[in-house]
Every structure is written in structure tokens, then in C-alpha cells.
Amino acid sequence: MFDAISDKFNTIFSKVRGRARLSEENISEALREIRLALLEADVNFKVVKSFTASVRDKALGTEVTPRVTPGQQFIKIVHDELVGLLGIEGEGLSLSGPSPAVIMLVGLVGSGKTTTAGKLALHLSKKSRNTLMVAADTMRPAARNQLVSIGQRIGIEVFSNDREQSPNRICADALSYASKKGVDTVIIDTAGRLAVDEQLMGELAALKRAIAPREVLLVADSMSGQDAVTVAAKFHEALGLTGVILTKLDGDTRGGAALSIKAVSGAPIKFAGVGEKLEDLMPFEPGRMATRILGMGDIIGLVEKAQSAVDEKQAKDLERKVKKGDFSLDDFLDQIRSIKKMGSIEGILGMMPGMKGLPAKVDYREAEHELKKIEAIINSMTRRERDNHAIINGSRRKRIAAGSGTRVEDVNKLLKKYGAAKKMLKKLSKGGLKKIGRGNLPFPM
Amino acid sequence: MTGRGLISSLLKGLSKTRHGFTDRLDSLISGAHGLDGGLRDEIEELLITADIGVVLTARILDDLSAWAAKNNVNPAEGTLRIKESLLSILEESEGAISAVDAPPAVVLVLGVNGTGKTTTIAKIAHDLTEHGKSVILAAGDTFRDAAVEQLTVWGDRLGVEVVSQKQGADPAAVAFDALVRAQTRGIDYLFVDTAGRLHTKYNLMEELKKIKRVLGDRMPAAPHETLLVLDAGIGQNNIAQAKKFHEEVGITGIVLTKLDGSAKGGAIFPLFADLRIPIKYIGVGEGADDLMPFDRHQFVEALFSQDGAAIRSNR
Structure with a gap:
């Protein structure tokens, strides 16, 4: 999963390890390498800059504990800092309040919203929540069929109306249907869009106002590049994200976008998609993500x-x-x-x-x-x-x-x-x- | 899918931010002292945030430094020099899908999940039918829910036949059926859609090899093209994807999609420098028209745009 980046870190730490203590000189050498490693991991340029600055401050102010090599001490500082930035483990959804609790999934085209809707629905139904999925992606051809078919596979009802082209109307109908049927959780699958398309973002914001969701989750591809910051910032600005779901983490990406997204939006990463099966959704683990981004192994x-x-x-x-x-x-x-x-x-x-x-x-x-x-x-x-x-x-x-x-x-x-x-x-x-x-x-x- | 007038409109919309950068660039290149540290950082940021990657960025910067130190530089030449470096990396990167003497030309389309394979097929098919060519589509994504329907909707819109079987069917069998169908009907182009797959999944790579084999058994030169669809929003993993797909199945061309977003897709530079696989199209929107031939000049210009979409369709 980590390959080359891990080798690079091995070299850095062996360099640091041989020395008696952390000095300005050997820290800056290690920091340079960490900077490169993070950039290679697709962490955004600016995020890397502030990250390395804060690691430098922490490292220089720290005394090397007895029985620990400077290298180990340094890894710990970097790792802790990264974990701190990535957030808290197991931050779940907040669905308390009047029923139904509405979860709105948003994101770029192809990030995996529809599949994630199915995964989330399955996850919640296992927690005995009576869940309804709503097919509100009226743009992508057959997106609604896709959600209906996922619903059939996992035995969760999908509200869909092929004759209706307005997502707002579909959602309004779905919510009144949910109230009537005693559904307590509604997951809304929206159409993918570009962060720079102001008109479409405006439509999404209007939909959000209409349905008053308890959670607005950004579904983001873990392989995203530098632009992840723009995407997260724009979606957050328009919608006020309450959380993030990272997808496609079963690949070999180092997943630096996770750090970028968290840094610019502040929204907690709540889940990770780790496979093509609908069971493949895991609570997000900052510690493991940190070692993955750093390529250190666990x-x-x-x-x-x-x-x-x-x-x-x-x-x-x-x-x-x-x-x-x-x-x-x-x-x-x-x-x-x-x-x-x-x-x-x-x-x-x-x-x-x-x-x-x-x-x-x-x-x-x-x-x-x-x-x-x-x-x-x-x-x-x-x-x-x-x-x-x-x-x-x-x-x-x-x-x-x-x-x-x-x-x-x-x-x-x-x-x-x-x-x-x-x-x-x-x-x-x-x-x-x-x-x-x-x-x-x-x-x- | 003409790109005329695009560069000028692109430049107009972005001239403000571009000026900011270019002005600083010009003023910071000092003939005798090489590249100023502050400028170096700024160029580095521009290149890195475009997903060009640390290694190639360092190379471009070194080249620029060396050049600036040697020459008595006219300030305006600084930007030009970087653009030239970038352009030279992409030399011979342009290409169209190849025509064949004995149709059908078979085009196999691959990529990881969500890069835009199906939409890309629809767009290319649209362009070909506009130019009087006949096209058949094979719904080879038999894995994802409603992927067959998605392609079928496109087929209906474009008036193009879609050969499909039910979900869960063997994609190689679908491809085979479609090839037979294309041969009997004397069709010019067959596009074979495939299920999105992460390049790290061994079994799924084997499945692609099988599709290729089955096509080749029926028609020795097929597939004539194997297109890899890459998402401009993806970072350095685009390189890993291209390497692995190329190693496993052999790629003849790349389509870079979603360039209408704010992502620059710069991973294509190290990717092309390494693999030399031509980039045949770029995707700039969700409509059937939103496809353009890859143009390295236009692409490099777009890198210098600091806001808005990287490249806009000019519809």
C-alpha cells in the first residue's frame, strides 16, 4: 500500500536516528523530506507549508526523552501532529432530534455518492435505523436506476420518481412520504457537480435550505489531487459541511487529500469507503490515515x-x-x-x-x-x-x-x-x- | 468540439490573476543572480498545485534557475521560458483515435471508478456520428448497478445501438457479441465500456486481459485502441493508475476528463514524460459536445489560470 514513500522515510529516520539529539540542522533536513513526502502524497501545497512549520516549532521545543532515539521522537511529533489535524476517531453522525433525520450527500461527479448512499444506508439499517434513500440525482443518466437497484440488493427502500426533474420537488415528496411511513433516517443522493459552477452550487444550497438536513456530507475521492482544497472550501462555503466521507481508500493512494480537506473545511472525516461491496464502509481512523499519508506503516x-x-x-x-x-x-x-x-x-x-x-x-x-x-x-x-x-x-x-x-x-x-x-x-x-x-x-x- | 476562440476567452477571463503572477515573475527574474528565492517558491507553488508533482517541478525550476543565471534576461521571457519547458515535456503528446483500413475499429475504454468512462464514450461516439461514422457501443460494465442503463440512455440520445446483457454477465461475452454485431452490420467503430476498477485489483486486471483476448481472437488487430480515462481532479495516483493499466493491458491513448473544474490535471506531465502515451481527448463538461482534442498549447496556457475552470467548453 505504501511502497516508495515508506522507503524514503526509512532513509530520513535512519539519518536522524544516528544523532544524539534533535538539532535545527537535522530537523530541517527531515522536514524537507517530510515536505516532499507530503506533497507526493497529494497534500495541498499550502497545507504542507503550515504543517511543516508547526512540526518544526514542536520538534525544536521538545527534549529528547531518555531511551528513545531522536528519530523515534521526531516520528512521534510528526505523527501526533498529523493525527491531531486529521481529527477524532469514530466521530459518528449526529442524527438526534425530530424524525426523520436527513442526510444529504454532495460531491464532485464520480466521487462515489450513489455507492456511498447505499453503504451508509446499510450501515445505519444495521444500527436499527429505519432508512429511506432518495434518488435526487436527476442529471446523470440512469443514476436513479442505480440507487433503486442498490436499494433492492440491500433491502432498503428508495424514493424515486423518473418523471420528476426537480430535485427539490423529489426531496419534498420524499420527506412527506418519510413522515407518513415513520421513517427515521433519510439519505439524499444528489447530482455530482463542479465546485466552480456557481449556478449548480446555488441550486444545491437552495435544496439544502428546503430540506434542512441534519448532516451535509461531502463525498470525496481519496485519490484527489491538489485541487481538493478548492473543492472542499467551495462546498463548505455554499453548504456548511458537517462531515466528509472519503472514498476509494482500497486503492494505493496515499490519501493526502484527507488532510487538505480537513484543513480547509474543518469538517470531520466520518467514514471511509474501502471496497466495492456495500459492506465496505468503515469509521474513519485518523491514526491509520496519518501513517498511510506518511507511508510509515503502522x-x-x-x-x-x-x-x-x-x-x-x-x-x-x-x-x-x-x-x-x-x-x-x-x-x-x-x-x-x-x-x-x-x-x-x-x-x-x-x-x-x-x-x-x-x-x-x-x-x-x-x-x-x-x-x-x-x-x-x-x-x-x-x-x-x-x-x-x-x-x-x-x-x-x-x-x-x-x-x-x-x-x-x-x-x-x-x-x-x-x-x-x-x-x-x-x-x-x-x-x-x-x-x-x-x-x-x-x-x- | 472545436476549440477555436477558447484560448482567447480563457485568457480574457483570467487575465487579472495571470497578470499578478506574470508581473511578479517578470520582476523577480534578475539576470545576473539567477532565480530569486521568493520567486522560486511562487513558481513551485504554481506547478505543484497543478499536480505536476515534486520531481518534475524541481527539474523545471532547476532548468529555469540555470537559464536565468546564464542569460541577461528580458523580464517577459521568464513566463515564456516556463511555458516552453512545459510544452517541450508534452511534445508528441497529441493524437487522435486511429482510423483502420478494415472496420470496425475497436476501442476498449478503461479506468478506475468514477473517472467518466461512459460519458467519454458517449462524447466520442457523438463526435464520430456527427462526422458521418457509424458506431456501436458495448455495455461491458456489467458490475455496477444501472451502468448498462446509463450507456443505453446515451445510445438512445445519440441514436446509436447498444449491445448489452444483464448485470453480472461476463463482460468479455458482451464485447464479443458487440464485435460480431459490428462486423455483420459493417459498422465503423465499436466502443467497449468496462466497469471501473482500481488498478490494484489483480482479478479485475485479469478480467480486462480476457476482454482484450476475446476481441483479438475474433479480430486479430482488435482492440485497435485501448483508451485509459483519467480524472483531472486526481493527484499523483493518476501516474500509478496509468503505469499499472499500461503494464497489465497496454494503453494506446489517454482521455483526461473533468477539466471544466478547477483542477488542472498536471499529473499528465510526469505521466507523459514517463510513459509517452498520447493524450487523445480532454473532457470539459457533461454534455455530448463537451469533448476536445488534446492541445498541449491550450493545456499549458490553462495551467496559468488561477481561478475558475481550467478549461471551459466554448459551446
């Missing part, structure tokens, strides 16, 4: 997972054993289990910066299957065998293979891997493992 999530998976005492025990040279097959199994506790391999790799190139080449299911096999093999060994692998001869291997449902080659392979791991750990034993316990994973940043 370092924070990874560190948290590592901390919860490896407890301090275990790590110390292990360290002592390694130093003494008695890292047994049981310890080997423990290590494998703690990796498994961190989640799927795909998930773990996905969180690591610099690992973005791998997904195409690694077959995760294969790798996870491999882990299960190792676990089964070690479980089929006796206590003595686990403590001293040297005694595992040919006939023992045969027995272990039979017991674990594997082949002798698999057992051989495992013993070889264990031998290599033991050797490597012995070399690394000077403090290398203790770090894991503090959440400092030994991966390159």
Missing part, C-alpha cells in the same frame, strides 16, 4: 502488539538462557508462539516500514501453515528431546514425524532451523533480546 500498532505479546519476565528468562547456551526447543516454540500472538504474518509485515515490497512475493498462508507445522512437530517430542536436540536420531525423527502428521524431511528441516537460530541467538545475546521487552523492535527504521 509502527505504533506493531509496537503495541509486540509489547502485549512478549512479557518482560519471559524476555529476561530467555536472555539468560541464551547467554548460558541452553536455548531449548521449548524456548524456540515459545518464540514462535509469541510471533503468532502478534497476529497473522501478513498483518505483522504490513505494519512494518520497509516491508511493503514483500507482499507480492510472500505467500502468507504458506508461511502460517509452516508455523503450525513447527508447533506440531515440537509438541510431538519428549521432554528430553526438547531439552537436548542432539539425541534426536533417525528412529526418533520417524516417530516425531508420524506423531505430528508431518514427514521426516520436515523434522530435519526444523532441527536445522533451530540449530541456526540457536547459533544466531548466541551471537546476538548481548542485550539484543532485552530490547524487545521495552518495545524497541530490532527492525530497521
Whole structure:
């Protein structure tokens, strides 16, 4: 998902990491790179300018905390600043008040309003809201049919009138219909338009006045470029946006437009569209969006997972054993289990910066299957065998293979891997493992 | 879809803001000292906010600096120099859809969701029928709800036959049927619409390859054109899209849509510099007439407009 940008950040942070403290000089170097990275991520020029200025101020005023590298400290400042700007997680819709609560979806042509209407309706109906969708896009050919057909698929009623060309009249009719039918939520799908078309924006504003929506949501393409600021500003000016839904986040865009839109409109980003299925709508998560824009991978999530998976005492025990040279097959199994506790391999790799190139080449299911096999093999060994692998001869291997449902080659392979791991750990034993316990994973940043 | 008079009206409407920028540009280029820092920032902002991207922007700025340092510059030449740089990047970027000796000419139209594939097909079809050509449309977007109806509405408006099957049908089968139909009827052009798809979806790329294969099996040279429809409002991801689609299915031309908005579509510069795929049309509105051949001069001029639509239709 992040590719090149993540590599760039790895380089920046390795530059910063080597130094004792954050200085004006190394900050400005990192800031230059961050500026480029944000611009490449399509964050608007002006937004980038003010962002880097505020990061500079924060970074220079901050003391480097003990046990944290300057690089880590710097990432945290950048990340926190970005998260702060992107808003609060899980800011839902405010639909309280008299029924029906009206939600108006607006946006550029092709941003995904109609699909989003369906996704939102499904989301709300799962929350037991009695929802009606209104087909008020009278401009795009067959837009109304599209909404009707989506409604049929998810079992949500759509108010549509093919003979009526005025969106205002369609909406007025829909609202009185909603009141009669006891509907509590109405989602209005409007025609896409250009922010610079004042006449069409005026029509939309008139519609808004007529239907008094509780929410006016801008549906915005996450792949939007620099112009996202103009779009968000104009829509906000004309309509007073109450929120934003970002679409097409399942692609490989870095999604810098999210930051631009939030910065100029102040409207909270409430949901993200993450796929073509109508279930594919998620609450917006600023933290993940920030790491995505920065291309960092989910370092924070990874560190948290590592901390919860490896407890301090275990790590110390292990360290002592390694130093003494008695890292047994049981310890080997423990290590494998703690990796498994961190989640799927795909998930773990996905969180690591610099690992973005791998997904195409690694077959995760294969790798996870491999882990299960190792676990089964070690479980089929006796206590003595686990403590001293040297005694595992040919006939023992045969027995272990039979017991674990594997082949002798698999057992051989495992013993070889264990031998290599033991050797490597012995070399690394000077403090290398203790770090894991503090959440400092030994991966390159 | 004539573009005459467009540049002059464009320039008239925007002369105020353009002057602001150009004047500063002129006054800030100082012959002996190269590019002033403040000016550099300003040009950078202009280029970056047009979605030209950081790498190419840096290259253009370096070129300008070097030139300004070497030459005793007449102030008015500054703007001209940038425009020339931009124009030279787009050299050989213009092109029309190719005619074929033995019709039908088969045009496959692709792109991510919401870029304007169906509308673009309608516009090109309209232009061709205006010029006395016969056209058939294949409703190959069998995925999205009512996409078939959308194309059918356009077919009715333009008086053009639309070959379709029901939603969920195999798009390759629809394309095949339409090609057979076009061949039997002796039609000049067949346009195959496809479902919007993100370039990152492996399976959906395979589906496109299949459509291409099936067309080629029936008619060896088909598809004669594979057009990628890109949205001018999209930023650097336009480059990723073009690269991936080109790598997977091979693109022969680009259509840049929604240039009637405030977005400048500047990602086309690094994209063309890298892939050399010609830009065949631009979309400037929602009507059937709102299509123009790509003109690099006009496009570069429009970059310097600071407000209003990037390019307006002159209907």
C-alpha cells in the first residue's frame, strides 16, 4: 500500500536516528523530506507549508526523552501532529432530534455518492435505523436506476420518481412520504457537480435550505489531487459541511487529500469507503490515515502488539538462557508462539516500514501453515528431546514425524532451523533480546 | 468540439490573476543572480498545485534557475521560458483515435471508478456520428448497478445501438457479441465500456486481459485502441493508475476528463514524460459536445489560470 514513500522515510529516520539529539540542522533536513513526502502524497501545497512549520516549532521545543532515539521522537511529533489535524476517531453522525433525520450527500461527479448512499444506508439499517434513500440525482443518466437497484440488493427502500426533474420537488415528496411511513433516517443522493459552477452550487444550497438536513456530507475521492482544497472550501462555503466521507481508500493512494480537506473545511472525516461491496464502509481512523499519508506503516500498532505479546519476565528468562547456551526447543516454540500472538504474518509485515515490497512475493498462508507445522512437530517430542536436540536420531525423527502428521524431511528441516537460530541467538545475546521487552523492535527504521 | 476562440476567452477571463503572477515573475527574474528565492517558491507553488508533482517541478525550476543565471534576461521571457519547458515535456503528446483500413475499429475504454468512462464514450461516439461514422457501443460494465442503463440512455440520445446483457454477465461475452454485431452490420467503430476498477485489483486486471483476448481472437488487430480515462481532479495516483493499466493491458491513448473544474490535471506531465502515451481527448463538461482534442498549447496556457475552470467548453 505504501511502497516508495515508506522507503524514503526509512532513509530520513535512519539519518536522524544516528544523532544524539534533535538539532535545527537535522530537523530541517527531515522536514524537507517530510515536505516532499507530503506533497507526493497529494497534500495541498499550502497545507504542507503550515504543517511543516508547526512540526518544526514542536520538534525544536521538545527534549529528547531518555531511551528513545531522536528519530523515534521526531516520528512521534510528526505523527501526533498529523493525527491531531486529521481529527477524532469514530466521530459518528449526529442524527438526534425530530424524525426523520436527513442526510444529504454532495460531491464532485464520480466521487462515489450513489455507492456511498447505499453503504451508509446499510450501515445505519444495521444500527436499527429505519432508512429511506432518495434518488435526487436527476442529471446523470440512469443514476436513479442505480440507487433503486442498490436499494433492492440491500433491502432498503428508495424514493424515486423518473418523471420528476426537480430535485427539490423529489426531496419534498420524499420527506412527506418519510413522515407518513415513520421513517427515521433519510439519505439524499444528489447530482455530482463542479465546485466552480456557481449556478449548480446555488441550486444545491437552495435544496439544502428546503430540506434542512441534519448532516451535509461531502463525498470525496481519496485519490484527489491538489485541487481538493478548492473543492472542499467551495462546498463548505455554499453548504456548511458537517462531515466528509472519503472514498476509494482500497486503492494505493496515499490519501493526502484527507488532510487538505480537513484543513480547509474543518469538517470531520466520518467514514471511509474501502471496497466495492456495500459492506465496505468503515469509521474513519485518523491514526491509520496519518501513517498511510506518511507511508510509515503502522509502527505504533506493531509496537503495541509486540509489547502485549512478549512479557518482560519471559524476555529476561530467555536472555539468560541464551547467554548460558541452553536455548531449548521449548524456548524456540515459545518464540514462535509469541510471533503468532502478534497476529497473522501478513498483518505483522504490513505494519512494518520497509516491508511493503514483500507482499507480492510472500505467500502468507504458506508461511502460517509452516508455523503450525513447527508447533506440531515440537509438541510431538519428549521432554528430553526438547531439552537436548542432539539425541534426536533417525528412529526418533520417524516417530516425531508420524506423531505430528508431518514427514521426516520436515523434522530435519526444523532441527536445522533451530540449530541456526540457536547459533544466531548466541551471537546476538548481548542485550539484543532485552530490547524487545521495552518495545524497541530490532527492525530497521 | 472545436476549440477555436477558447484560448482567447480563457485568457480574457483570467487575465487579472495571470497578470499578478506574470508581473511578479517578470520582476523577480534578475539576470545576473539567477532565480530569486521568493520567486522560486511562487513558481513551485504554481506547478505543484497543478499536480505536476515534486520531481518534475524541481527539474523545471532547476532548468529555469540555470537559464536565468546564464542569460541577461528580458523580464517577459521568464513566463515564456516556463511555458516552453512545459510544452517541450508534452511534445508528441497529441493524437487522435486511429482510423483502420478494415472496420470496425475497436476501442476498449478503461479506468478506475468514477473517472467518466461512459460519458467519454458517449462524447466520442457523438463526435464520430456527427462526422458521418457509424458506431456501436458495448455495455461491458456489467458490475455496477444501472451502468448498462446509463450507456443505453446515451445510445438512445445519440441514436446509436447498444449491445448489452444483464448485470453480472461476463463482460468479455458482451464485447464479443458487440464485435460480431459490428462486423455483420459493417459498422465503423465499436466502443467497449468496462466497469471501473482500481488498478490494484489483480482479478479485475485479469478480467480486462480476457476482454482484450476475446476481441483479438475474433479480430486479430482488435482492440485497435485501448483508451485509459483519467480524472483531472486526481493527484499523483493518476501516474500509478496509468503505469499499472499500461503494464497489465497496454494503453494506446489517454482521455483526461473533468477539466471544466478547477483542477488542472498536471499529473499528465510526469505521466507523459514517463510513459509517452498520447493524450487523445480532454473532457470539459457533461454534455455530448463537451469533448476536445488534446492541445498541449491550450493545456499549458490553462495551467496559468488561477481561478475558475481550467478549461471551459466554448459551446
